[in-house]
Amino acid sequence: MNREYVLAINPGSTSTKVAIYKGKEMIKVKKIEHSARELEKYKKIPDQYDYRLNLIYEWLQSEGISTSSLIAVVGRGGLLRSIPGGTYVVTEKMIEDLKIGIQGEHASNLGGILAKGIADGEKIKSFIVDPVAVDEFEDIARISGLKEIERRSLVHALNIKAVSHRRAEELGKDLSELNLVVAHLGGGISVSPVKLGKIVDANNASEMGPFSPERTGSLPVGDLVRLCYSGKYTFDEMKIKIKGKGGLVSYLGTTDGREIEERIKNGDEYAQLIYSAMAYQIGKEIGAMATALEGKVDNIILTGGLAYSEYLVDIIKNMVGFIAEVVVYPGEDEMKALNEGVLRVLKGEENEKIYENEVLY
Ligand SMILES: Nc1ncnc2c1ncn2[C@@H]1O[C@H](COP(=O)(O)OP(=O)(O)O)[C@@H](O)[C@H]1O
Numbered sequence: 001m002n003r004e005y006v007l008a009i010n011p012g013s014t015s016t017k018v019a020i021y022k023g024k025e026m027i028k029v030k031k032i033e034h035s036a037r038e039l040e041k042y043k044k045i046p047d048q049y050d051y052r053l054n055l056i057y058e059w060l061q062s063e064g065i066s067t068s069s070l071i072a073v074v075g076r077g078g079l080l081r082s083i084p085g086g087t088y089v090v091t092e093k094m095i096e097d098l099k100i101g102i103q104g105e106h107a108s109n110l111g112g113i114l115a116k117g118i119a120d121g122e123k124i125k126s127f128i129v130d131p132v133a134v135d136e137f138e139d140i141a142r143i144s145g146l147k148e149i150e151r152r153s154l155v156h157a158l159n160i161k162a163v164s165h166r167r168a169e170e171l172g173k174d175l176s177e178l179n180l181v182v183a184h185l186g187g188g189i190s191v192s193p194v195k196l197g198k199i200v201d202a203n204n205a206s207e208m209g210p211f212s213p214e215r216t217g218s219l220p221v222g223d224l225v226r227l228c229y230s231g232k233y234t235f236d237e238m239k240i241k242i243k244g245k246g247g248l249v250s251y252l253g254t255t256d257g258r259e260i261e262e263r264i265k266n267g268d269e270y271a272q273l274i275y276s277a278m279a280y281q282i283g284k285e286i287g288a289m290a291t292a293l294e295g296k297v298d299n300i301i302l303t304g305g306l307a308y309s310e311y312l313v314d315i316i317k318n319m320v321g322f323i324a325e326v327v328v329y330p331g332e333d334e335m336k337a338l339n340e341g342v343l344r345v346l347k348g349e350e351n352e353k354i355y356e357n358e359v360l361y
């Protein structure tokens, strides 16, 4: 059988998105949903491997796609050791680090493991593209203010790079000629100055920056320490408060922007205050990242699910419009970005990278 398709796999906290591409064309796509009850059965993220793998095989079968028609498999890359952006071959060393969760647990740690599992059966190559551990920080951005703690680059690199390339194409320029501030506004929020194509700083979507639908972002540090030592919460409970039960859900009991906007329309002033505060914090973070580019910003890009919200976009535009033109790309282009990362390598336009050779630290 002719090998002509790329299978892309994007494991998230509540779903596994899968897609089949022929060249640049998406032939099939599916968001396989996982209930909280199903995922609760697994103690650690890698324990979900067989469960998610079987669902992918079932989907391929239901679509009449044989694995013998695949030319390569690509997964969203996870919390590996810090590495530069690019398309990476999945190696044994990478699998080892993904299984350990070298920089923490994240559903995307399964991306490379699932890709290699399927590819090995066919003796074809597996890849990851621009994982969340992409680190292109300038040294000055790593300094936190306490010697034992370094600021880390944990960022929605895949979508940030994808929308940056999209803007460069629209402007008829090379990304290496542009300075952008990109805000990925999803369940977690990343705000990054993209300087001549590189993500030179970012807030750390898991623990810092603006609060998000399910994360606290940065908190007043003294009060946070006092809460940690109050005896009211365990370490694990505090971790979940910060990532999972923080942000909008902690104030309003929901992560759903549409539901909150309905409440605001119906006169809920508290919902309006909290929702506007999230936009306010996003605006302030964009302003801060614009200063990292010394104000030389060609465009500000808003992307991710929350960028569908005119309510939020209007507040942010009012705050940051004086810096540069604000461009809105709602949703994300992650599946397309995974496929195109592989195509660039298969066509010889870009060299594949080897994880072991690129690790920064
Ligand atoms: N039209 C919309 N208006 C307001 N919020 C929206 C809209 N569409 C999606 N969202 C919100 O976007 C967030 C999810 O964004 P997404 O980029 O899909 O995140 P993730 O991939 O991290 O789950 C949710 O809070 C969701 O409620």
Ligand SMILES: CCCC(=O)OP(=O)(O)O
Residues within 6 Å of the ligand: 012, 106, 132, 154, 155, 156, 186, 187, 188, 189, 205, 206
């Ligand atoms: C760890 C940074 C990337 C991130 O937060 O991804 P999700 O929003 O998919 O959890």
